[in-house]
Amino acid sequence: MPRRRIGFWYRFAAVICKPPLVVLLKRDWHGMENIPADGGFITAVNHNSHVDPFAYAHFQYNTGRVPRFLAKSGLFNKGFIGAAMRGTGQIPVYRESSDALSAFRAAIDAVERGECVAFYPEGTLTRDPDGWPMTGKTGAARVALQTKCPVIPVAQWGANELLPPYAKKPSILPRKTHRVLAGPPVDLDRFYDREMTPELLKEATEAIMAAVTRQLEQIRGEKAPQTPYDPRRERVEQRRRTHTQKREERARSARPTAREEGLGT
Secondary structure, three states, X not given: OOOOOOHHHHHHHHHHHHHHHHHHEEEEEEOHHXXXXXXXXXXXXXXXXXXXXXXXXXXXXXXXXXXXXXXXXXXXXXXXXXXXXXXOOXXXXXXXXXXXXXXXHHHHHHHHOOOEEEEXXXXXXXXXXXXXXXXXXXXXXXXXXXXXXOEEXXXXXXXXXXXXOOOOOOOOOOXXXXXEEEOOOOOOHHHOOOOOOHHHHHHHXXXXXXXXXXXXXXXXXXOOOOOOOOHHHHHHHHHHHHHHHHHHHHHHHHOOOOOOOOOOO
8 A cells, every 4th residue: 555644753753663663573464455545544443552552553554554543632732742743643632622522523634634543442451351352432433423434443462462551561572473453344334324322322332342352352263251341330340349348347347246245254
């Protein structure tokens, strides 16, 4: 695929980032033919390591369609980092917006200009104990339903073996393999031209995350859990367990001792 609209800053970032990535990670990449050659589109990618944005960007860069990642708007005002973010065409997300769709206006504009916008639908590193994708947030679905652009599900595995989630030190040896599989566009036709309700966005997001998970199942050669890990559900369960534990502790402390019962000597 022809390289286009890459620009100085992205090429500069590639010069800096690609050599260490090539040294640290072997590559097993598939599905580049599913990356559209023209027009705007979204990639929905799983997130399991602080290294994987760089490893995934390497894969995407090699397709000739560079990704525009979403990032907090405040980062774009921070000196060299801000200049690099702006120069590479990364997309600010204005989370302070009261209108959910307006918060993603820059992403919508980028897609409509024919760019690739890369979403991490989970919103953070997976907390699933076995590294499977969690439930997703609705941002990618919002932009997809607004623009009707292709959504390419992409799974990756291997950067998490170099630097596991929340680990402080990388595991360099033996050399790890970064595996990527990009699938065909997610079928979202049934969600188009309908009122963008929370229920609709949830269903569309589940369809996107299911497609990403299927790609990861192929990479790993095993089945994902039937029910994705849900951080919100886990927080509720944790609060319930904590409440139960405290109640039991209060009940134990309220029980009279043998001495208090007059049974002591």
